[in-house]
Amino acid sequence: MTTQKRTAIVTGAARGIGAALAERLAADGMAVAAIDLSADACDDVVASITDAGGTAKAYGADVADEDSVAEAVEAVTSDLGAPTVLINNAGVLRDNLLFKMSTDDWDTVMNVHLRGHFLMSRAVQGHMRDAGWGRIVNISSTSALGNRGQANYSAAKAGIQGFTKTLAIELGKYGTTVNAIAPGLIETSMTRATAERMGIPYETFVEKAAQQIPVARTGKPEDIAAAAAFFVREDAGFVSGQVLYVAGGPKA
Numbered sequence: 001m002t003t004q005k006r007t008a009i010v011t012g013a014a015r016g017i018g019a020a021l022a023e024r025l026a027a028d029g030m031a032v033a034a035i036d037l038s039a040d041a042c043d044d045v046v047a048s049i050t051d052a053g054g055t056a057k058a059y060g061a062d063v064a065d066e067d068s069v070a071e072a073v074e075a076v077t078s079d080l081g082a083p084t085v086l087i088n089n090a091g092v093l094r095d096n097l098l099f100k101m102s103t104d105d106w107d108t109v110m111n112v113h114l115r116g117h118f119l120m121s122r123a124v125q126g127h128m129r130d131a132g133w134g135r136i137v138n139i140s141s142t143s144a145l146g147n148r149g150q151a152n153y154s155a156a157k158a159g160i161q162g163f164t165k166t167l168a169i170e171l172g173k174y175g176t177t178v179n180a181i182a183p184g185l186i187e188t189s190m191t192r193a194t195a196e197r198m199g200i201p202y203e204t205f206v207e208k209a210a211q212q213i214p215v216a217r218t219g220k221p222e223d224i225a226a227a228a229a230f231f232v233r234e235d236a237g238f239v240s241g242q243v244l245y246v247a248g249g250p251k252a
């Protein structure tokens with residue numbers, strides 16, 4: 001739990017992992033700015049938070065666009081207060097085998113993930129420096145270890161891990177920690193898209209995946225939110241530059 005009211009930004013907050021992240025941070029006492037491409041897309045998660053007595057507001061922004069990011073962070077600061085917690089969660093899939101992958105497929109994934117994490121982190125770090133306290137959590141993936149049909153996504157998610165470790169070095173002296181979470185198979189709409197790409201019924205896909213996971217189940221968005229809740233705690237200030245695989249078992 002926080003000792004004072006913090007403002008947190010969660011990108012890609014409209015559904016799935018992002019929605020669970022926003023709801024968990026609000027439940028832990030933070031004012032949450034839920035960002036997605038369209039503010040309207042975040043209406044449900046904001047309503048869920050406010051109905052439960054929390055504070056949240058929706059914002060529309062393209063995390064890969066510099067001006068859009070700057071405008072969103074400025075609006076959040078004006079409405080909710082200077083953001084000192086950032087969860088970089090926004091992501092997209094453009095899966096294909098290398099010989100079928102278009103340049104646009106590659107660039108879109110790189111821009112949303114790597115450029116988006118960079119722009120959002122750069123936009124908020126000044127507020128964290130001024131406060132002498134900050135928490136950044138980047139969402140990577142077990143795909144960073146390699147995954148067929150995801151050369152773009154795997155490269156981006158691996159890049160996020162290097163980005164995380166570098167920011168931890170640069171921002172640590174300002175009281176800001178930077179960590180990454182690498183989810184395994186989490187049941188979301190993106191997981192359904194992967195099953196469709198592979199031509200496998202979703203229920204079969206999940207069942208077979210669970211058989212390969214030591215805890216014998218697939219993950220839920222709330223599993224990722226629980227990990228993020230630890231990283232942003234007031235008393236987690238000596239944990240930085242780490243990549244936590246939340247995948248139901250050990251990963252390399």
